[in-house]
Amino acid sequence: MSAKQTSPRPQSAADPYFPTHGDVRYHVHRYELTLDYRPAPNRLAGAARLTCLTGPDPLADVVLDFADFRITRVLVDGRTVRWTHRAGKLRLRPARPLRPGAAFTVEVHYSGNPRPVRSEWGTLGWEELEDGSLVASQPIGAPSWYPCNDRPADKAAYQMSITAPSPYAVVANGRLLTRTTRASSTTWVYEQPAPTASYLATVQVGQYQQLQISAGPVPQTVYAPARLIGSCVHDFAHQPAMMSLFVDLFGPYPFGEYAVVVTDEELDVPVEAQGLSTFGANHVDGRRGSERLVAHELAHQWFGNSVTVADWRHIWLNEGFAKYAEWLWSERSGGRDAAAHAAMAHAKLKALPQDLVLADPGRSLMFDDRLYQRGGLVLHALRGVLGEGPFFALFREWADAHRHAVVTTADFTSLAQHHSSRPLHAFFTEWLYVGTLPPLL
Ligand SMILES: [Zn+2]
Numbered sequence: 556m557s558a559k560q561t562s563p564r565p566q567s568a569a570d571p572y573f574p575t576h577g578d579v580r581y582h583v584h585r586y587e588l589t590l591d592y593r594p595a596p597n598r599l600a601g602a603a604r605l606t607c608l609t610g611p612d613p614l615a616d617v618v619l620d621f622a623d624f625r626i627t628r629v630l631v632d633g634r635t636v637r638w639t640h641r642a643g644k645l646r647l648r649p650a651r652p653l654r655p656g657a658a659f660t661v662e663v664h665y666s667g668n669p670r671p672v673r674s675e676w677g678t679l680g681w682e683e684l685e686d687g688s689l690v691a692s693q694p695i696g697a698p699s700w701y702p703c704n705d706r707p708a709d710k711a712a713y714q715m716s717i718t719a720p721s722p723y724a725v726v727a728n729g730r731l732l733t734r735t736t737r738a739s740s741t742t743w744v745y746e747q748p749a750p751t752a753s754y755l756a757t758v759q760v761g762q763y764q765q766l767q768i769s770a771g772p773v774p775q776t777v778y779a780p781a782r783l784i785g786s787c788v789h790d791f792a793h794q795p796a797m798m799s800l801f802v803d804l805f806g807p808y809p810f811g812e813y814a815v816v817v818t819d820e821e822l823d824v825p826v827e828a829q830g831l832s833t834f835g836a837n838h839v840d841g842r843r844g845s846e847r848l849v850a851h852e853l854a855h856q857w858f859g860n861s862v863t864v865a866d867w868r869h870i871w872l873n874e875g876f877a878k879y880a881e882w883l884w885s886e887r888s889g890g891r892d893a894a895a896h897a898a899m900a901h902a903k904l905k906a907l908p909q910d911l912v913l914a915d916p917g918r919s920l921m922f923d924d925r926l927y928q929r930g931g932l933v934l935h936a937l938r939g940v941l942g943e944g945p946f947f948a949l950f951r952e953w954a955d956a957h958r959h960a961v962v963t964t965a966d967f968t969s970l971a972q973h974h975s976s977r978p979l980h981a982f983f984t985e986w987l988y989v990g991t992l993p994p995l996l
Contacts, residue, residue, distance in 0.1 A: 571866065571868060588717075592760055597669065605661040608659075629663050631662075632660055697756060718741070719760050725743040858873055858954070875931055904928055913926065
């Protein structure tokens with residue numbers, strides 16, 4: 556697979572929904588995380604090495620988002636620097652400002668008991684389980700376990716080396732390079748070379764067994780507690796067919812592999828990470844009761860993970876596409892067609908308050924179910940306007956033109972216009988920029 560390397564779009568301002576997260580003055584190009592995790596005391600010790608690039612201005616200080624860990628050592632370009640750490644910000648002051656366009660490295664050594672970030676959507680980031688841990692960071696949980704430039708547009712490659720007690724399996728983003736057991740601990744080294752947003756980096760630790768559900772062309776593996784393996788064999792049996800369908804519809808799978816982790820505990824919703832998704836024990840019932848969610852999480856690998864929002868205002872480009880992928884899987888696998896799903900979603904939304912503006916829902920509504928439903932609906936309405944051929948060509952071109960890059964709603968509407976002979980301005984205005992629900996024609 557040829558990964559087109561697109562540099563992140565220069566951003567001049569902070570994310571309007573999370574103005575205190577991220578620093579637009581520099582870019583992290585690669586994270587190397589060396590972690591040691593002990594599940595029983597929930598103790599994490601780590602070293603993070605970041606390879607970075609300054610922007611167009613000299614940089615007098617480097618600001619990272621990072622939770623309340625005990626920090627023992629901080630280096631910039633191999634030299635110790637002055638630093639402060641308060642209110643979730645680690646601020647480093649090199650002896651001299653870093654030159655514009657200069658490459659530099661940051662190294663942070665730390666330890667502590669990781670705790671999730673509390674938010675209006677529940678807990679985010681590193682979370683201790685009964686027996687292990689998970690990481691699900693969308694949108695702002697990443698600083699709960701490593702120092703980062705926490706904004707979705709700042710994508711980087713990741714290498715992670717995680718040591719844990721040997722009975723535990725450790726699953727992280729990308730390909731497993733090595734697994735080495737010494738005494739009672741095992742070190743797992745993973746590499747994710749594709750540009751990855753900080754919220755999509757993850758580590759999962761648990762007493763999991765491994766179930767390979769496809770050897771190729773995209774290797775697909777499920778990690779689950781022994782008691783759930785039988786149900787997983789049945790519940791994820793359609794995932795290889797979903798993968799083939801989505802490759803047909805959206806173009807090549809963007810990463811080297813796909814892993815699913817099923818935790819031993821219940822989760823509110825499954826969550827996507829780069830090349831990986833996490834499901835709760837409650838999403839596996841041996842009857843494929845959550846199959847639409849299997850499709851939803853897989854679709855995020857294209858829409859959200861490869862094609863990533865430039866900032867969180869554009870979240871419908873993640874969730875609307877993943878929702879529509881659910882409907883497409885249903886349609887193509889002998890279930891209800893997308894038109895029937897759209898009609899049901901439309902009836903449901905009609906009965907609810909119509910104050911949600913898809914292209915800028917505001918922070919408090921960014922995970923509102925109406926955003927998911929209306930996001931799927933606008934795509935279905937567009938399918939009706941463009942016709943089958945141009946609509947699916949647009950879907951595929953969207954995934955291809957912005958592969959491993961970041962996007963805005965305006966990028967989508969302008970690409971859609973290229974696939975339409977009639978002006979789409981009025982169509983997009985009523986679907987994306989106005990709260991009132993348009994009729995579904
Ligand atoms: Zn989703």
